[in-house]
Amino acid sequence: MSISCPADQESVRLRRSARLGVPSLRSFLILLSLSAGLASNVNASETVTLTDISGTKNTGKLREWAEEQLVIMSTAELKFRQADLRLITFEHETSKPIKGEPTVWLSNGDRINARSVGVGNDLLSVSWPVLGEAAITKIPLEEVVAMILDWPATMTDRLRLIKDFETLPAGSDLVMLKNGDRLLGEVDRLDAAFVELKVGGKPLKVDRSRVRAIRLNPELITVKRPTANRAVLSLTDGSRVTASQIESNADTDVLKFKSSGLGNVALPVTAVVSCHLFGERLIPLTDYEPAKVEYTPYFSAKWPLVRNANVQHGPLTLRATEFVTGLGMHSRMAVTYELRGIEREFQATVGIDDVAKGAGSVIFAVELDGRRIWTSPELTGQSPATTIGKIDLSGGKRLTLLVDFGELADVSDYADWCDAVLILDAAH
Numbered sequence: 388m389s390i391s392c393p394a395d396q397e398s399v400r401l402r403r404s405a406r407l408g409v410p411s412l413r414s415f416l417i418l419l420s421l422s423a424g425l426a427s428n429v430n431a432s433e434t435v436t437l438t439d440i441s442g443t444k445n446t447g448k449l450r451e452w453a454e455e456q457l458v459i460m461s462t463a464e465l466k467f468r469q470a471d472l473r474l475i476t477f478e479h480e481t482s483k484p485i486k487g488e489p490t491v492w493l494s495n496g497d498r499i500n501a502r503s504v505g506v507g508n509d510l511l512s513v514s515w516p517v518l519g520e521a522a523i524t525k526i527p528l529e530e531v532v533a534m535i536l537d538w539p540a541t542m543t544d545r546l547r548l549i550k551d552f553e554t555l556p557a558g559s560d561l562v563m564l565k566n567g568d569r570l571l572g573e574v575d576r577l578d579a580a581f582v583e584l585k586v587g588g589k590p591l592k593v594d595r596s597r598v599r600a601i602r603l604n605p606e607l608i609t610v611k612r613p614t615a616n617r618a619v620l621s622l623t624d625g626s627r628v629t630a631s632q633i634e635s636n637a638d639t640d641v642l643k644f645k646s647s648g649l650g651n652v653a654l655p656v657t658a659v660v661s662c663h664l665f666g667e668r669l670i671p672l673t674d675y676e677p678a679k680v681e682y683t684p685y686f687s688a689k690w691p692l693v694r695n696a697n698v699q700h701g702p703l704t705l706r707a708t709e710f711v712t713g714l715g716m717h718s719r720m721a722v723t724y725e726l727r728g729i730e731r732e733f734q735a736t737v738g739i740d741d742v743a744k745g746a747g748s749v750i751f752a753v754e755l756d757g758r759r760i761w762t763s764p765e766l767t768g769q770s771p772a773t774t775i776g777k778i779d780l781s782g783g784k785r786l787t788l789l790v791d792f793g794e795l796a797d798v799s800d801y802a803d804w805c806d807a808v809l810i811l812d813a814a815h
Contacts (some may be wrong), residue, residue, distance in 0.1 A: 391428040396760050433489075434658060435459065435469055438474040440669055440810055452633070470667040473808075477659050488516075488624070492532040493531070493648040494608050496695065498623045501526075503534045503577070517658050529609040530648045533602040536595070539566065547743065551666040553700045557558050557605040560584065560616040565599045574601060616666030619711045620644070620659050627711075630662075665808075671712040672724065672733075672807040677702060679723040685797035690717035697740040703803050705738040710805035717739070717792045718749050718800040723787040726780060732810035733778040733786060743768040747800045748793025751775070755783040765793045772805070780809070 429502040436446045437457060447461035457467045457475070488500040491513055501515035501524065508527040509631070518524065533552055539545050548563070555561060555569075562570040563580060570591070576583035582593045620628045630652075643653045665671055673694045680692050690698050693715035697703055703710040713735070715720065737746040751763040753775065761775055782784065790802040 393515070402597050406568055408801045434459045434478045436474075436476045436478075437472055438476070439467065439471050440473050451590055457662060461668040469664065472664050473669050474600060474664065475662040477656070478662065488536070490535040491526065493526065494530045494532050494610050495647060496627075497629050497646070497648055498625075498627055499526075499649070500626050503536070510813070513768065515626075517622060517626065517654055518652075524649055524652070526648050529607065529608075531603060532605070533600060535600040536598050538599075539599070546699055550700040552600075552602050554780070555602075561602040562593065563599045563602070564593070564597050567595070568705075573719045574603075577601070616664075618663075620667065621660045621711075622654075622665075623660055624658070633662075651734060665712075666683060668811045669728075670809045670811060672735075672804075673714065676810075677722045678725045679721075680788070681721045681723075682717075683719040685718070685792060688797070690720070692716060692720065692722055697742055697801050697803055699740075699742050699801060701740075701742055703805050704741040705736065705805055707741065708772065710736070710803070713803055713805040713807045716788070716802045716804065718790050718792045718797045718802065720802075721787055723785055726783055726786055728784075729811050730783070730786075730809045731812045734775070734810065735807040736772050736774045736805045737763060737767040738766055738770060738772040738803055738805070739799070741768075741805045743799040743801045745769045746795075746798060747802075748795040749800050749802045750791040751802065751804075752789040752791065753778055753785040754789065755780065756785050757787075767793070768794075768799060770812055777810075 401615065403599040433449045434446065435449045436444055438444050439461060444467055445459065445461060445467075447465065449457070450460050450464070451458040455469055457469060457472065458465075466569070472610035480654050488503040491499045491501050491503065491511070493499070499513065499515060500517075504514050504523060509528045511528050511531050512523050512525050515522060515524050532707045535548070539548060550788040551563070552561075554800065559571045560574040562572075562574065562584060564570070570584060570586055570593070572586035572591070574582065574584040574586045575590070575593070579595065581595055582598050584591055584593070618630055618633075622628065626642075629646045631646070633642065633644040638657045641653050641661055644653070646652055652725035682690060684690075693700060694711055695703065695714075697715040698717045699715075703713045703715065724769060733753065737751045747768040748765055750765050751773075752759060755759040755778070761778060763773055763775070766773060778789045788804060788807075790800070792800070
């Protein structure tokens with residue numbers, strides 16, 4: 388595929404040739420890579436809340452973020468091993484849901500609320516307001532999944548757009564128009580005024596103002612799944628970014644980090660809402676491949692197991708709270724994972740996703756080696772999110788998660804296992 392036009396005309400030129408695998412927008416709210424070492428000298432005026440693996444919270448002024456520990460000042464100086472933490476929350480406004488801002492989706496699941504500007508040397512240039520209107524960020528084209536130029540007005544239509552990105556066949560670029568039409572072909576050019584593409588070998592020029600979004604050919608995308616230690620930086624503009632080598636300059640209040648897609652990034656500390664930590668003792672269940680997925684339909688409909696999104700391929704959301712990691716399931720489904728002998732606990736928060744709009748009725752359950760060890764009451768789309776507590780996995784070999792029918796059959800049974808994580812033994 389090629390998209391061409393000089394960068395100073397807000398254009399995009401794509402030159403990709405290798406078939407590199409199909410990316411997934413199921414990582415809408417996904418886990419993000421973090422290198423093993425984090426180093427930071429942080430402005431002591433920043434108030435943060437640290438949540439450790441056990442769920443204990445401590446709030447204070449962040450004094451130090453070093454390679455292996457964080458130090459905060461509360462009533463006294465408190466030190467924490469980074470490996471024992473799961474979340475750092477900054478005292479800023481809550482991250483926003485998707486609104487009308489243009490968005491760029493990356494193959495590792497990052498979403499950047501930025502406007503596509505142009506490309507040079509196989510890099511997509513975007514204007515990202517969180518960095519300042521004049522700042523231009525460059526992204527390798529092989530890591531770009533899609534560009535949303537103008538989000539639909541309603542959440543229902545936004546989720547449908549995301550689902551189309553995920554489920555429509557690969558093999559070509561997809562240009563989605565605001566009137567609902569879809570153009571499959573090879574995009575040649577994108578600038579401030581037009582999108583030019585070849586459809587059936589014939590050139591077609593479309594006014595950019597008519598275009599809703601462009602999904603690039605998934606067969607030409609480099610898929611990058613998180614490995615090793617990882618974190619999620621959630622930002623005030625709703626973006627979520629892969630970060631590594633995080634550091635902060637105490638004099639300028641700037642957070643600096645590296646991203647596989649964005650390169651070196653420097654943004655205001657006030658733009659950061661939270662940082663989720665994973666990888667040493669806290670492992671998302673989505674890192675494990677299921678050994679078995681069993682689905683029993685109530686009638687004939689088929690539903691997949693979805694990583695890091697609900698079964699409608701939208702964000703994992705329970706009672707207006709969006710979660711970074713988890714599983715989307717539908718009744719009746721049983722998913723089994725083989726354990727490695729180093730897992731100590733399983734934790735999760737369950738409920739019917741907000742996309743059900745209050746409908747649905749399911750029963751959640753957990754089994755270890757075929758033995759039922761936890762069962763929820765019947766939960767509906769109006770029930771509060773339910774934390775299952777700490778499930779002891781000591782000596783277990785197989786972990787099975789089940790979602791069963793409730794009294795309302797399978798209607799709108801969009802069941803979420805949010806923050807589904809494994810706590811590893813400290814000695815592993």
